[in-house]
Amino acid sequence: MNMGVNLAGISLKNPILTASGTFGSGEEYAQLMDLNKLGGVITKGVANVPWEGNPTPRIAEVYGGMLNAIGLQNPGIDVFVERDIPFLAKYDTRIVVNVCGRSESDYVEVAERLADQPVDLLEINISCPNVKEGGIAYGQNPHAAAEITKAIKAVAKQPVIMKLSPNVTDIAEMARAVEAAGADAVSLINTITGMKIDVRKRRFALANRTGGLSGPAIHPIAVRMVYEAAQAVRIPIVGLGGVMCAEDALELILAGATAVSVGTANFTNPRITEEITDGIREYMLEEGVEDIRELIGAVR
């Protein structure tokens, strides 16, 4: 039985990755689970310089989901290259570095710094709803998304995954725009902008007022958008959004995802990624599926 997949020329031992921002660079979870069992780790977004992020509260739980407004706090690429990459390089798993920026030159600078690093793939976050500049400004306009994709592709030495926002009218148009600009893959979905109000205090639950909704509440939206993107482009898709169990991951694969990232579920159970991989294997045994690649986009 084969669980390995090929993501933009990079082989993954299984299709399960950790979603950016929910897993740090793996170190915090290494005591609780086996990083070697992951197809890959997608790191927290990193920029050219350190970012302080948003004021607190940054987290609010909602029914079947959560809102976050971390604001892309990160230590900057210098620390990341010295500390986080060497840590991950000790494990038998793929390293996907998630990149954020406020301007095109920020993104380009990070991609250049990573060119000679032992990194397998870059994931470019143009879809963070929690920062004012950069991020989502590129993710909601197909021309801007294409321009930034081109700029990064011009310097990147690793395959480039563009991470798309669900906060758009037509996800297929966005996917087509970055594919045409040279993206090697797309990942979707990032969080959906939401808001929670504390009725007793008559205040916003988050200091940022709005935050990104993640968790099972957004899963059906992710399935629909992965399906629409899969119908629109030929480049591979990393599917994510509310995956809590093997069945959720399989839905995204059947809708067209080559790999699946697991985010919020790590908070609910730090060993969830391993349980999901085991669950997919069981499903394949039960259903007599020899090769997981038979399942990718099998529902049309």
Place this chain on the structure above:
Amino acid sequence: MTEKFYEDAIIIRQEEIATNIYSMWLHTEQIARLAKPGQFVTLYCRDGSRLLPRPISICEVDRGDCSIRLVYRIAGAGTAEFSRYHTGEQLRVMGPLGNGYPKKSRKALLLGGGIGIPPLLQLVKELNCEKQIVLGFRDECFLVEEFEACGKVYIATEDGSRGTKGNVLDVVTEKGLDAEIIYACGPMPMLRAVKQFAVQHGIQTWISLEERMACGVGACLGCVCKSTKKDAHTHVKNKRICTEGPVFRAREVDI
């Protein structure tokens, strides 16, 4: 990084010790062995609509019996769920998390406000020095006898029904208490006042902070507080309460 475990604990017993305040003893495989005063655990709800684990401080540890005690207030649906659990039932727990209080052999003043009182109990049991304990409540008191077994206890109640009418600092002033070190846990206004008092009197002070958490282990950056200096891990002026805290030297943090 401190060792931590994710395990199924078994509830040894649970009782309501004051209105909506519950005391729960849990049998754990590993957590009790490692737990230090001031550290916390996170508890996982069974109801799948509540995704995030609830942070609760370790109130007491019985290492011989492999058990820990948690004392919590019903604050919402998650803690209400826990309060309905019975002896023998399983509960998913992760811990021990965070740093805990440093134990110094100096004349100590322990200041606990409301639901910030429980984590001071294991600390006071392990401190080997002169101890003055001030507990502040709104009205109803809890855990007082346990503290009295460990040192001199002063009480403050907001409604004046027991001890000094007012808050913990009113007691400190009224009784003229002095100390070489302060350990405090309680609501933010109390901690701000304690920090101000400590700065005025030049007393080394350790406070335990709270923030909304998602991962509880330092990965999500949800739970930060402002620090006065650049933090060694985050490389910005933010410290993760779940990892660098929850206990901080008062002067390290901007509260």
